[in-house]
Amino acid sequence: MKPATIYLAVAAGFLLLLLVLRPDAGVATDPRSPRIAAPPAPPASAAPALAASPVASEERSPLADGLNAPAGTVDEDLRIVATLIEVFRSNFPRDGNPTGSNAEITAALTGRNRLRLALVPPDHPALNARGELCDRWGTPFFFHSESRVQTEIRSAGPDRKHWTEDDVVTKQ
DSSP states (O other): OOHHHHHHHHHHHHHHHHHHHOTTTTOOOOTTSOOOOOOOOOOTTSSOOOOOOSSOOOSOOOTTTTTTOTTSOHHHHHHHHHHHHHHHHHHOTTTOSOOSSHHHHHHHHBTOSTTOOBSSOTTOTTBOTTSOBBOTTSOBOEEEESSSSOEEEEEOTTTTOTTSTTOEEEEO
């Protein structure tokens, strides 16, 4: 092979690689479409660095805004959390719902994922000091992954104790 042919083959491979890594490259987007904010960069002492987000965004996601709102209800809160998980899954179809402990699921929802997609702002009032997503009474939600696409979400209710009669449960 001639050097020019090798150079062109390498350049074409590089461009193909860029298109695979940046599927939105070259695609016109509607500037009026909502964008989801990327979380601020974690401190150097935080978890391992994540790859840069392929989605440029300056706006904050409004999906969690109504969570634990004073005028809302626990049923509305559970619907919001279920929606957050559903939106997460739609962005990670091969992975399914986020799994693990409350803190691990919350980390994924606040942007600690490979796309740095933050559906819950890291400073949301529903997050406790341990990084857990809490119900309106300050008790961490209990997440039970039933499958990669179905998660049971449980609020402990006003008595703040899980597995009692006032618990409120939904499935996403």
